[in-house]
Amino acid sequence: MKLYLGLDSSTQSLTAIVLEVNGTDARVVFDASLSFDEAFPQYGTDHGVLPSASAAHDGADVRDGGEAFSSPTMWADALEAMLTRVSASGLDINRIAAISGSAQQHGSVYLNGDAERMLSHLDPAQPLASQIPAILSRRVAPIWLDSSTSSECAEITAAVGGAAILAQRTGSRAFERFTGPQIRKFATLDPTGYAATARIHLVSSYLASLLVGADAPVDPGDASGANLMDLATGHWWDAAVDATAPRLADRLPAILPSWSVAGTLSLYWQARVGLPPARVIAWSGDNPCSLIGVGLVREGRVAVSLGTSDTIFGLMKEPRVDPSGTGHVFAAPTGEYMGLTCFSNGSLARERVQDAYGFTWTDFSRALEITPAGNQGRVMIPWFEPEITPAVAEPRVHRYRLSPDDAAANVRAVVEAQQMSIAAHAQWMSVTIDTIHATGGAAANKEILQVMADVFGAEVYRSTVSNSAALGAALRAWHGDTLAEGTPLPWSTIVAIAEPNVASRISPNAARHAVYRELLPIYEACEAHALGRGPDPTAALERFASRA
Numbered sequence: 001m002k003l004y005l006g007l008d009s010s011t012q013s014l015t016a017i018v019l020e021v022n023g024t025d026a027r028v029v030f031d032a033s034l035s036f037d038e039a040f041p042q043y044g045t046d047h048g049v050l051p052s053a054s055a056a057h058d059g060a061d062v063r064d065g066g067e068a069f070s071s072p073t074m075w076a077d078a079l080e081a082m083l084t085r086v087s088a089s090g091l092d093i094n095r096i097a098a099i100s101g102s103a104q105q106h107g108s109v110y111l112n113g114d115a116e117r118m119l120s121h122l123d124p125a126q127p128l129a130s131q132i133p134a135i136l137s138r139r140v141a142p143i144w145l146d147s148s149t150s151s152e153c154a155e156i157t158a159a160v161g162g163a164a165i166l167a168q169r170t171g172s173r174a175f176e177r178f179t180g181p182q183i184r185k186f187a188t189l190d191p192t193g194y195a196a197t198a199r200i201h202l203v204s205s206y207l208a209s210l211l212v213g214a215d216a217p218v219d220p221g222d223a224s225g226a227n228l229m230d231l232a233t234g235h236w237w238d239a240a241v242d243a244t245a246p247r248l249a250d251r252l253p254a255i256l257p258s259w260s261v262a263g264t265l266s267l268y269w270q271a272r273v274g275l276p277p278a279r280v281i282a283w284s285g286d287n288p289c290s291l292i293g294v295g296l297v298r299e300g301r302v303a304v305s306l307g308t309s310d311t312i313f314g315l316m317k318e319p320r321v322d323p324s325g326t327g328h329v330f331a332a333p334t335g336e337y338m339g340l341t342c343f344s345n346g347s348l349a350r351e352r353v354q355d356a357y358g359f360t361w362t363d364f365s366r367a368l369e370i371t372p373a374g375n376q377g378r379v380m381i382p383w384f385e386p387e388i389t390p391a392v393a394e395p396r397v398h399r400y401r402l403s404p405d406d407a408a409a410n411v412r413a414v415v416e417a418q419q420m421s422i423a424a425h426a427q428w429m430s431v432t433i434d435t436i437h438a439t440g441g442a443a444a445n446k447e448i449l450q451v452m453a454d455v456f457g458a459e460v461y462r463s464t465v466s467n468s469a470a471l472g473a474a475l476r477a478w479h480g481d482t483l484a485e486g487t488p489l490p491w492s493t494i495v496a497i498a499e500p501n502v503a504s505r506i507s508p509n510a511a512r513h514a515v516y517r518e519l520l521p522i523y524e525a526c527e528a529h530a531l532g533r534g535p536d537p538t539a540a541l542e543r544f545a546s547r548a
């Protein structure tokens with residue numbers, strides 16, 4: 001029975017999952033995580049991010065606020081620690097046939113001209129991390145939490161002919177955290193550092209390069225988080241590459257399909273931790289890997305993650321693009337596409353309402369139970385924090401026909417607003433959603449999931465997968481290995497392990513779904529009004545409240 005290793009280098013931690021595969025059955029036989037802050041205090045990270053003082057590195061690269069960096073050396077340290085753990089796990093590691101990985105998207109790692117040669121000659125007598133500084137042309141890596149590149153976004157957008165063209169070609173308008181604007185900022189503010197850079201990797205392709213001891217490709221899934229790839233062709237898009245930085249094309253890795261074999265686990269790892277010469281399948285971003293890890297390999301199934309922020313994502317057969325410019329289209333590891341839209345007022349907004357009334361989660365659920373669907377036309381627009389979707393810089397909570405004193409109605413209002421907002425802002429995907437896999441902390445709340453089912457008119461299942469990105473990486477390793485062996489398995493077989501438990505199913509109620517179908521356009525009118533783009537919707541809400 002073969003083993004497949006999936007790694008997930010996220011913002012705060014490195015996770016490894018090992019699958020044991022028997023024919024078409026897979027089971028998890030190893031699952032471990034290490035937190036960067038706890039395991040590597042010497043880097044001084046806070047939730048995986050370097051403190052700004054230490055990020056005030058080489059002098060040239062510091063500008064006002066919004067910057068977020070992490071350490072490529074720390075990620076390498078974590079990789080070695082985790083592979084050592086896998087090796088010492090008691091598993092028969094010689095059965096590891098393939099390894100793949102997932103990484104936080106958008107982050108970039110800058111390697112110098114010696115890197116490729118040095119990666120192929122790593123010294124197994126020395127820890128990996130001690131050999132990393134010599135291959136870097138930039139000590140730190142900007143990551144997705146960085147919001148400091150607004151001017152670069154504007155410059156790139158103008159140079160390619162506008163936001164609509166950039167979104168149409170690359171899947172997203174320019175976003176501060178995306179790799180292209182980050183590269184432009186480095187090239188502009190530190191031209192010497194940029195000149196010394198021979199290769200710019202994404203976090204995913206950097207870590208894959210460390211495994212194979214060579215320059216690994218990036219996959220289309222992660223490359224589509226760069227504002228640099230032509231989504232339709234899966235190649236770097238010359239216009240965006242040229243608009244971003246001088247001679248950037250020479251510095252970007254090759255883009256190869258997600259299932260490509262990037263190489264073999266290098267002699268360094270074989271000698272240092274005793275792992276076998278397993279195939280290394282191209283790494284991808286955490287969102288494309290999660291798509292697989294949650295089992296979303298057909299259009300119509302989406303995941304809604306109720307975490308710190310709320311996110312909806314799902315497979316799309318065609319690369320449709322969000323005309324409002326808030327959603328993203330990434331390439332999917334299946335060779336298709338995925339849509340993703342993120343909302344920042346997730347758990348935080350739910351908790352703010354809970355705290356305002358001194359409610360426990362039981363009280364919160366009870367409030368949902370005793371209030372009717374549609375909340376009698378009482379609506380909240382819950383922008384407690386700046387919102388990503390729709391873009392709202394100045395946070396403010398808006399209430400329509402809703403008294404702040406009515407605790408139960410406010411609980412229902414926040415939950416209904418979140419679900420209607422997710423539904424409204426997922427319409428651009430043009431996917432008929434029949435099944436939702438709910439993940440994240442708040443998915444434990446059955447009453448919230450009932451509102452979700454009723455708003456979407458879809459079956460909702462609580463996903464039991466705890467680290468969907470690492471599981472997705474392990475499943476991609478399995479899939480890539482079967483292809484390389486000439487015995488490919490269909491994706492539906494590969495993701496069977498992620499199938500949620502039927503017992504967790506929550507079905508929509510037809511009458512309540514009809515209420516939300518009527519309310520949704522009025523909710524959108526409330527949002528437009530709150531954004532200052534539409535008339536006061538109170539009269540429409542009065543009519544809604546007095547119906548039947």
Ligand code: XUL
Pocket residue numbers: 010011103104105106144177225285286287328
């Ligand atoms: C997606 C995004 C995050 C990162 C970090 O666009 O910025 O989900 O991938 O996990």
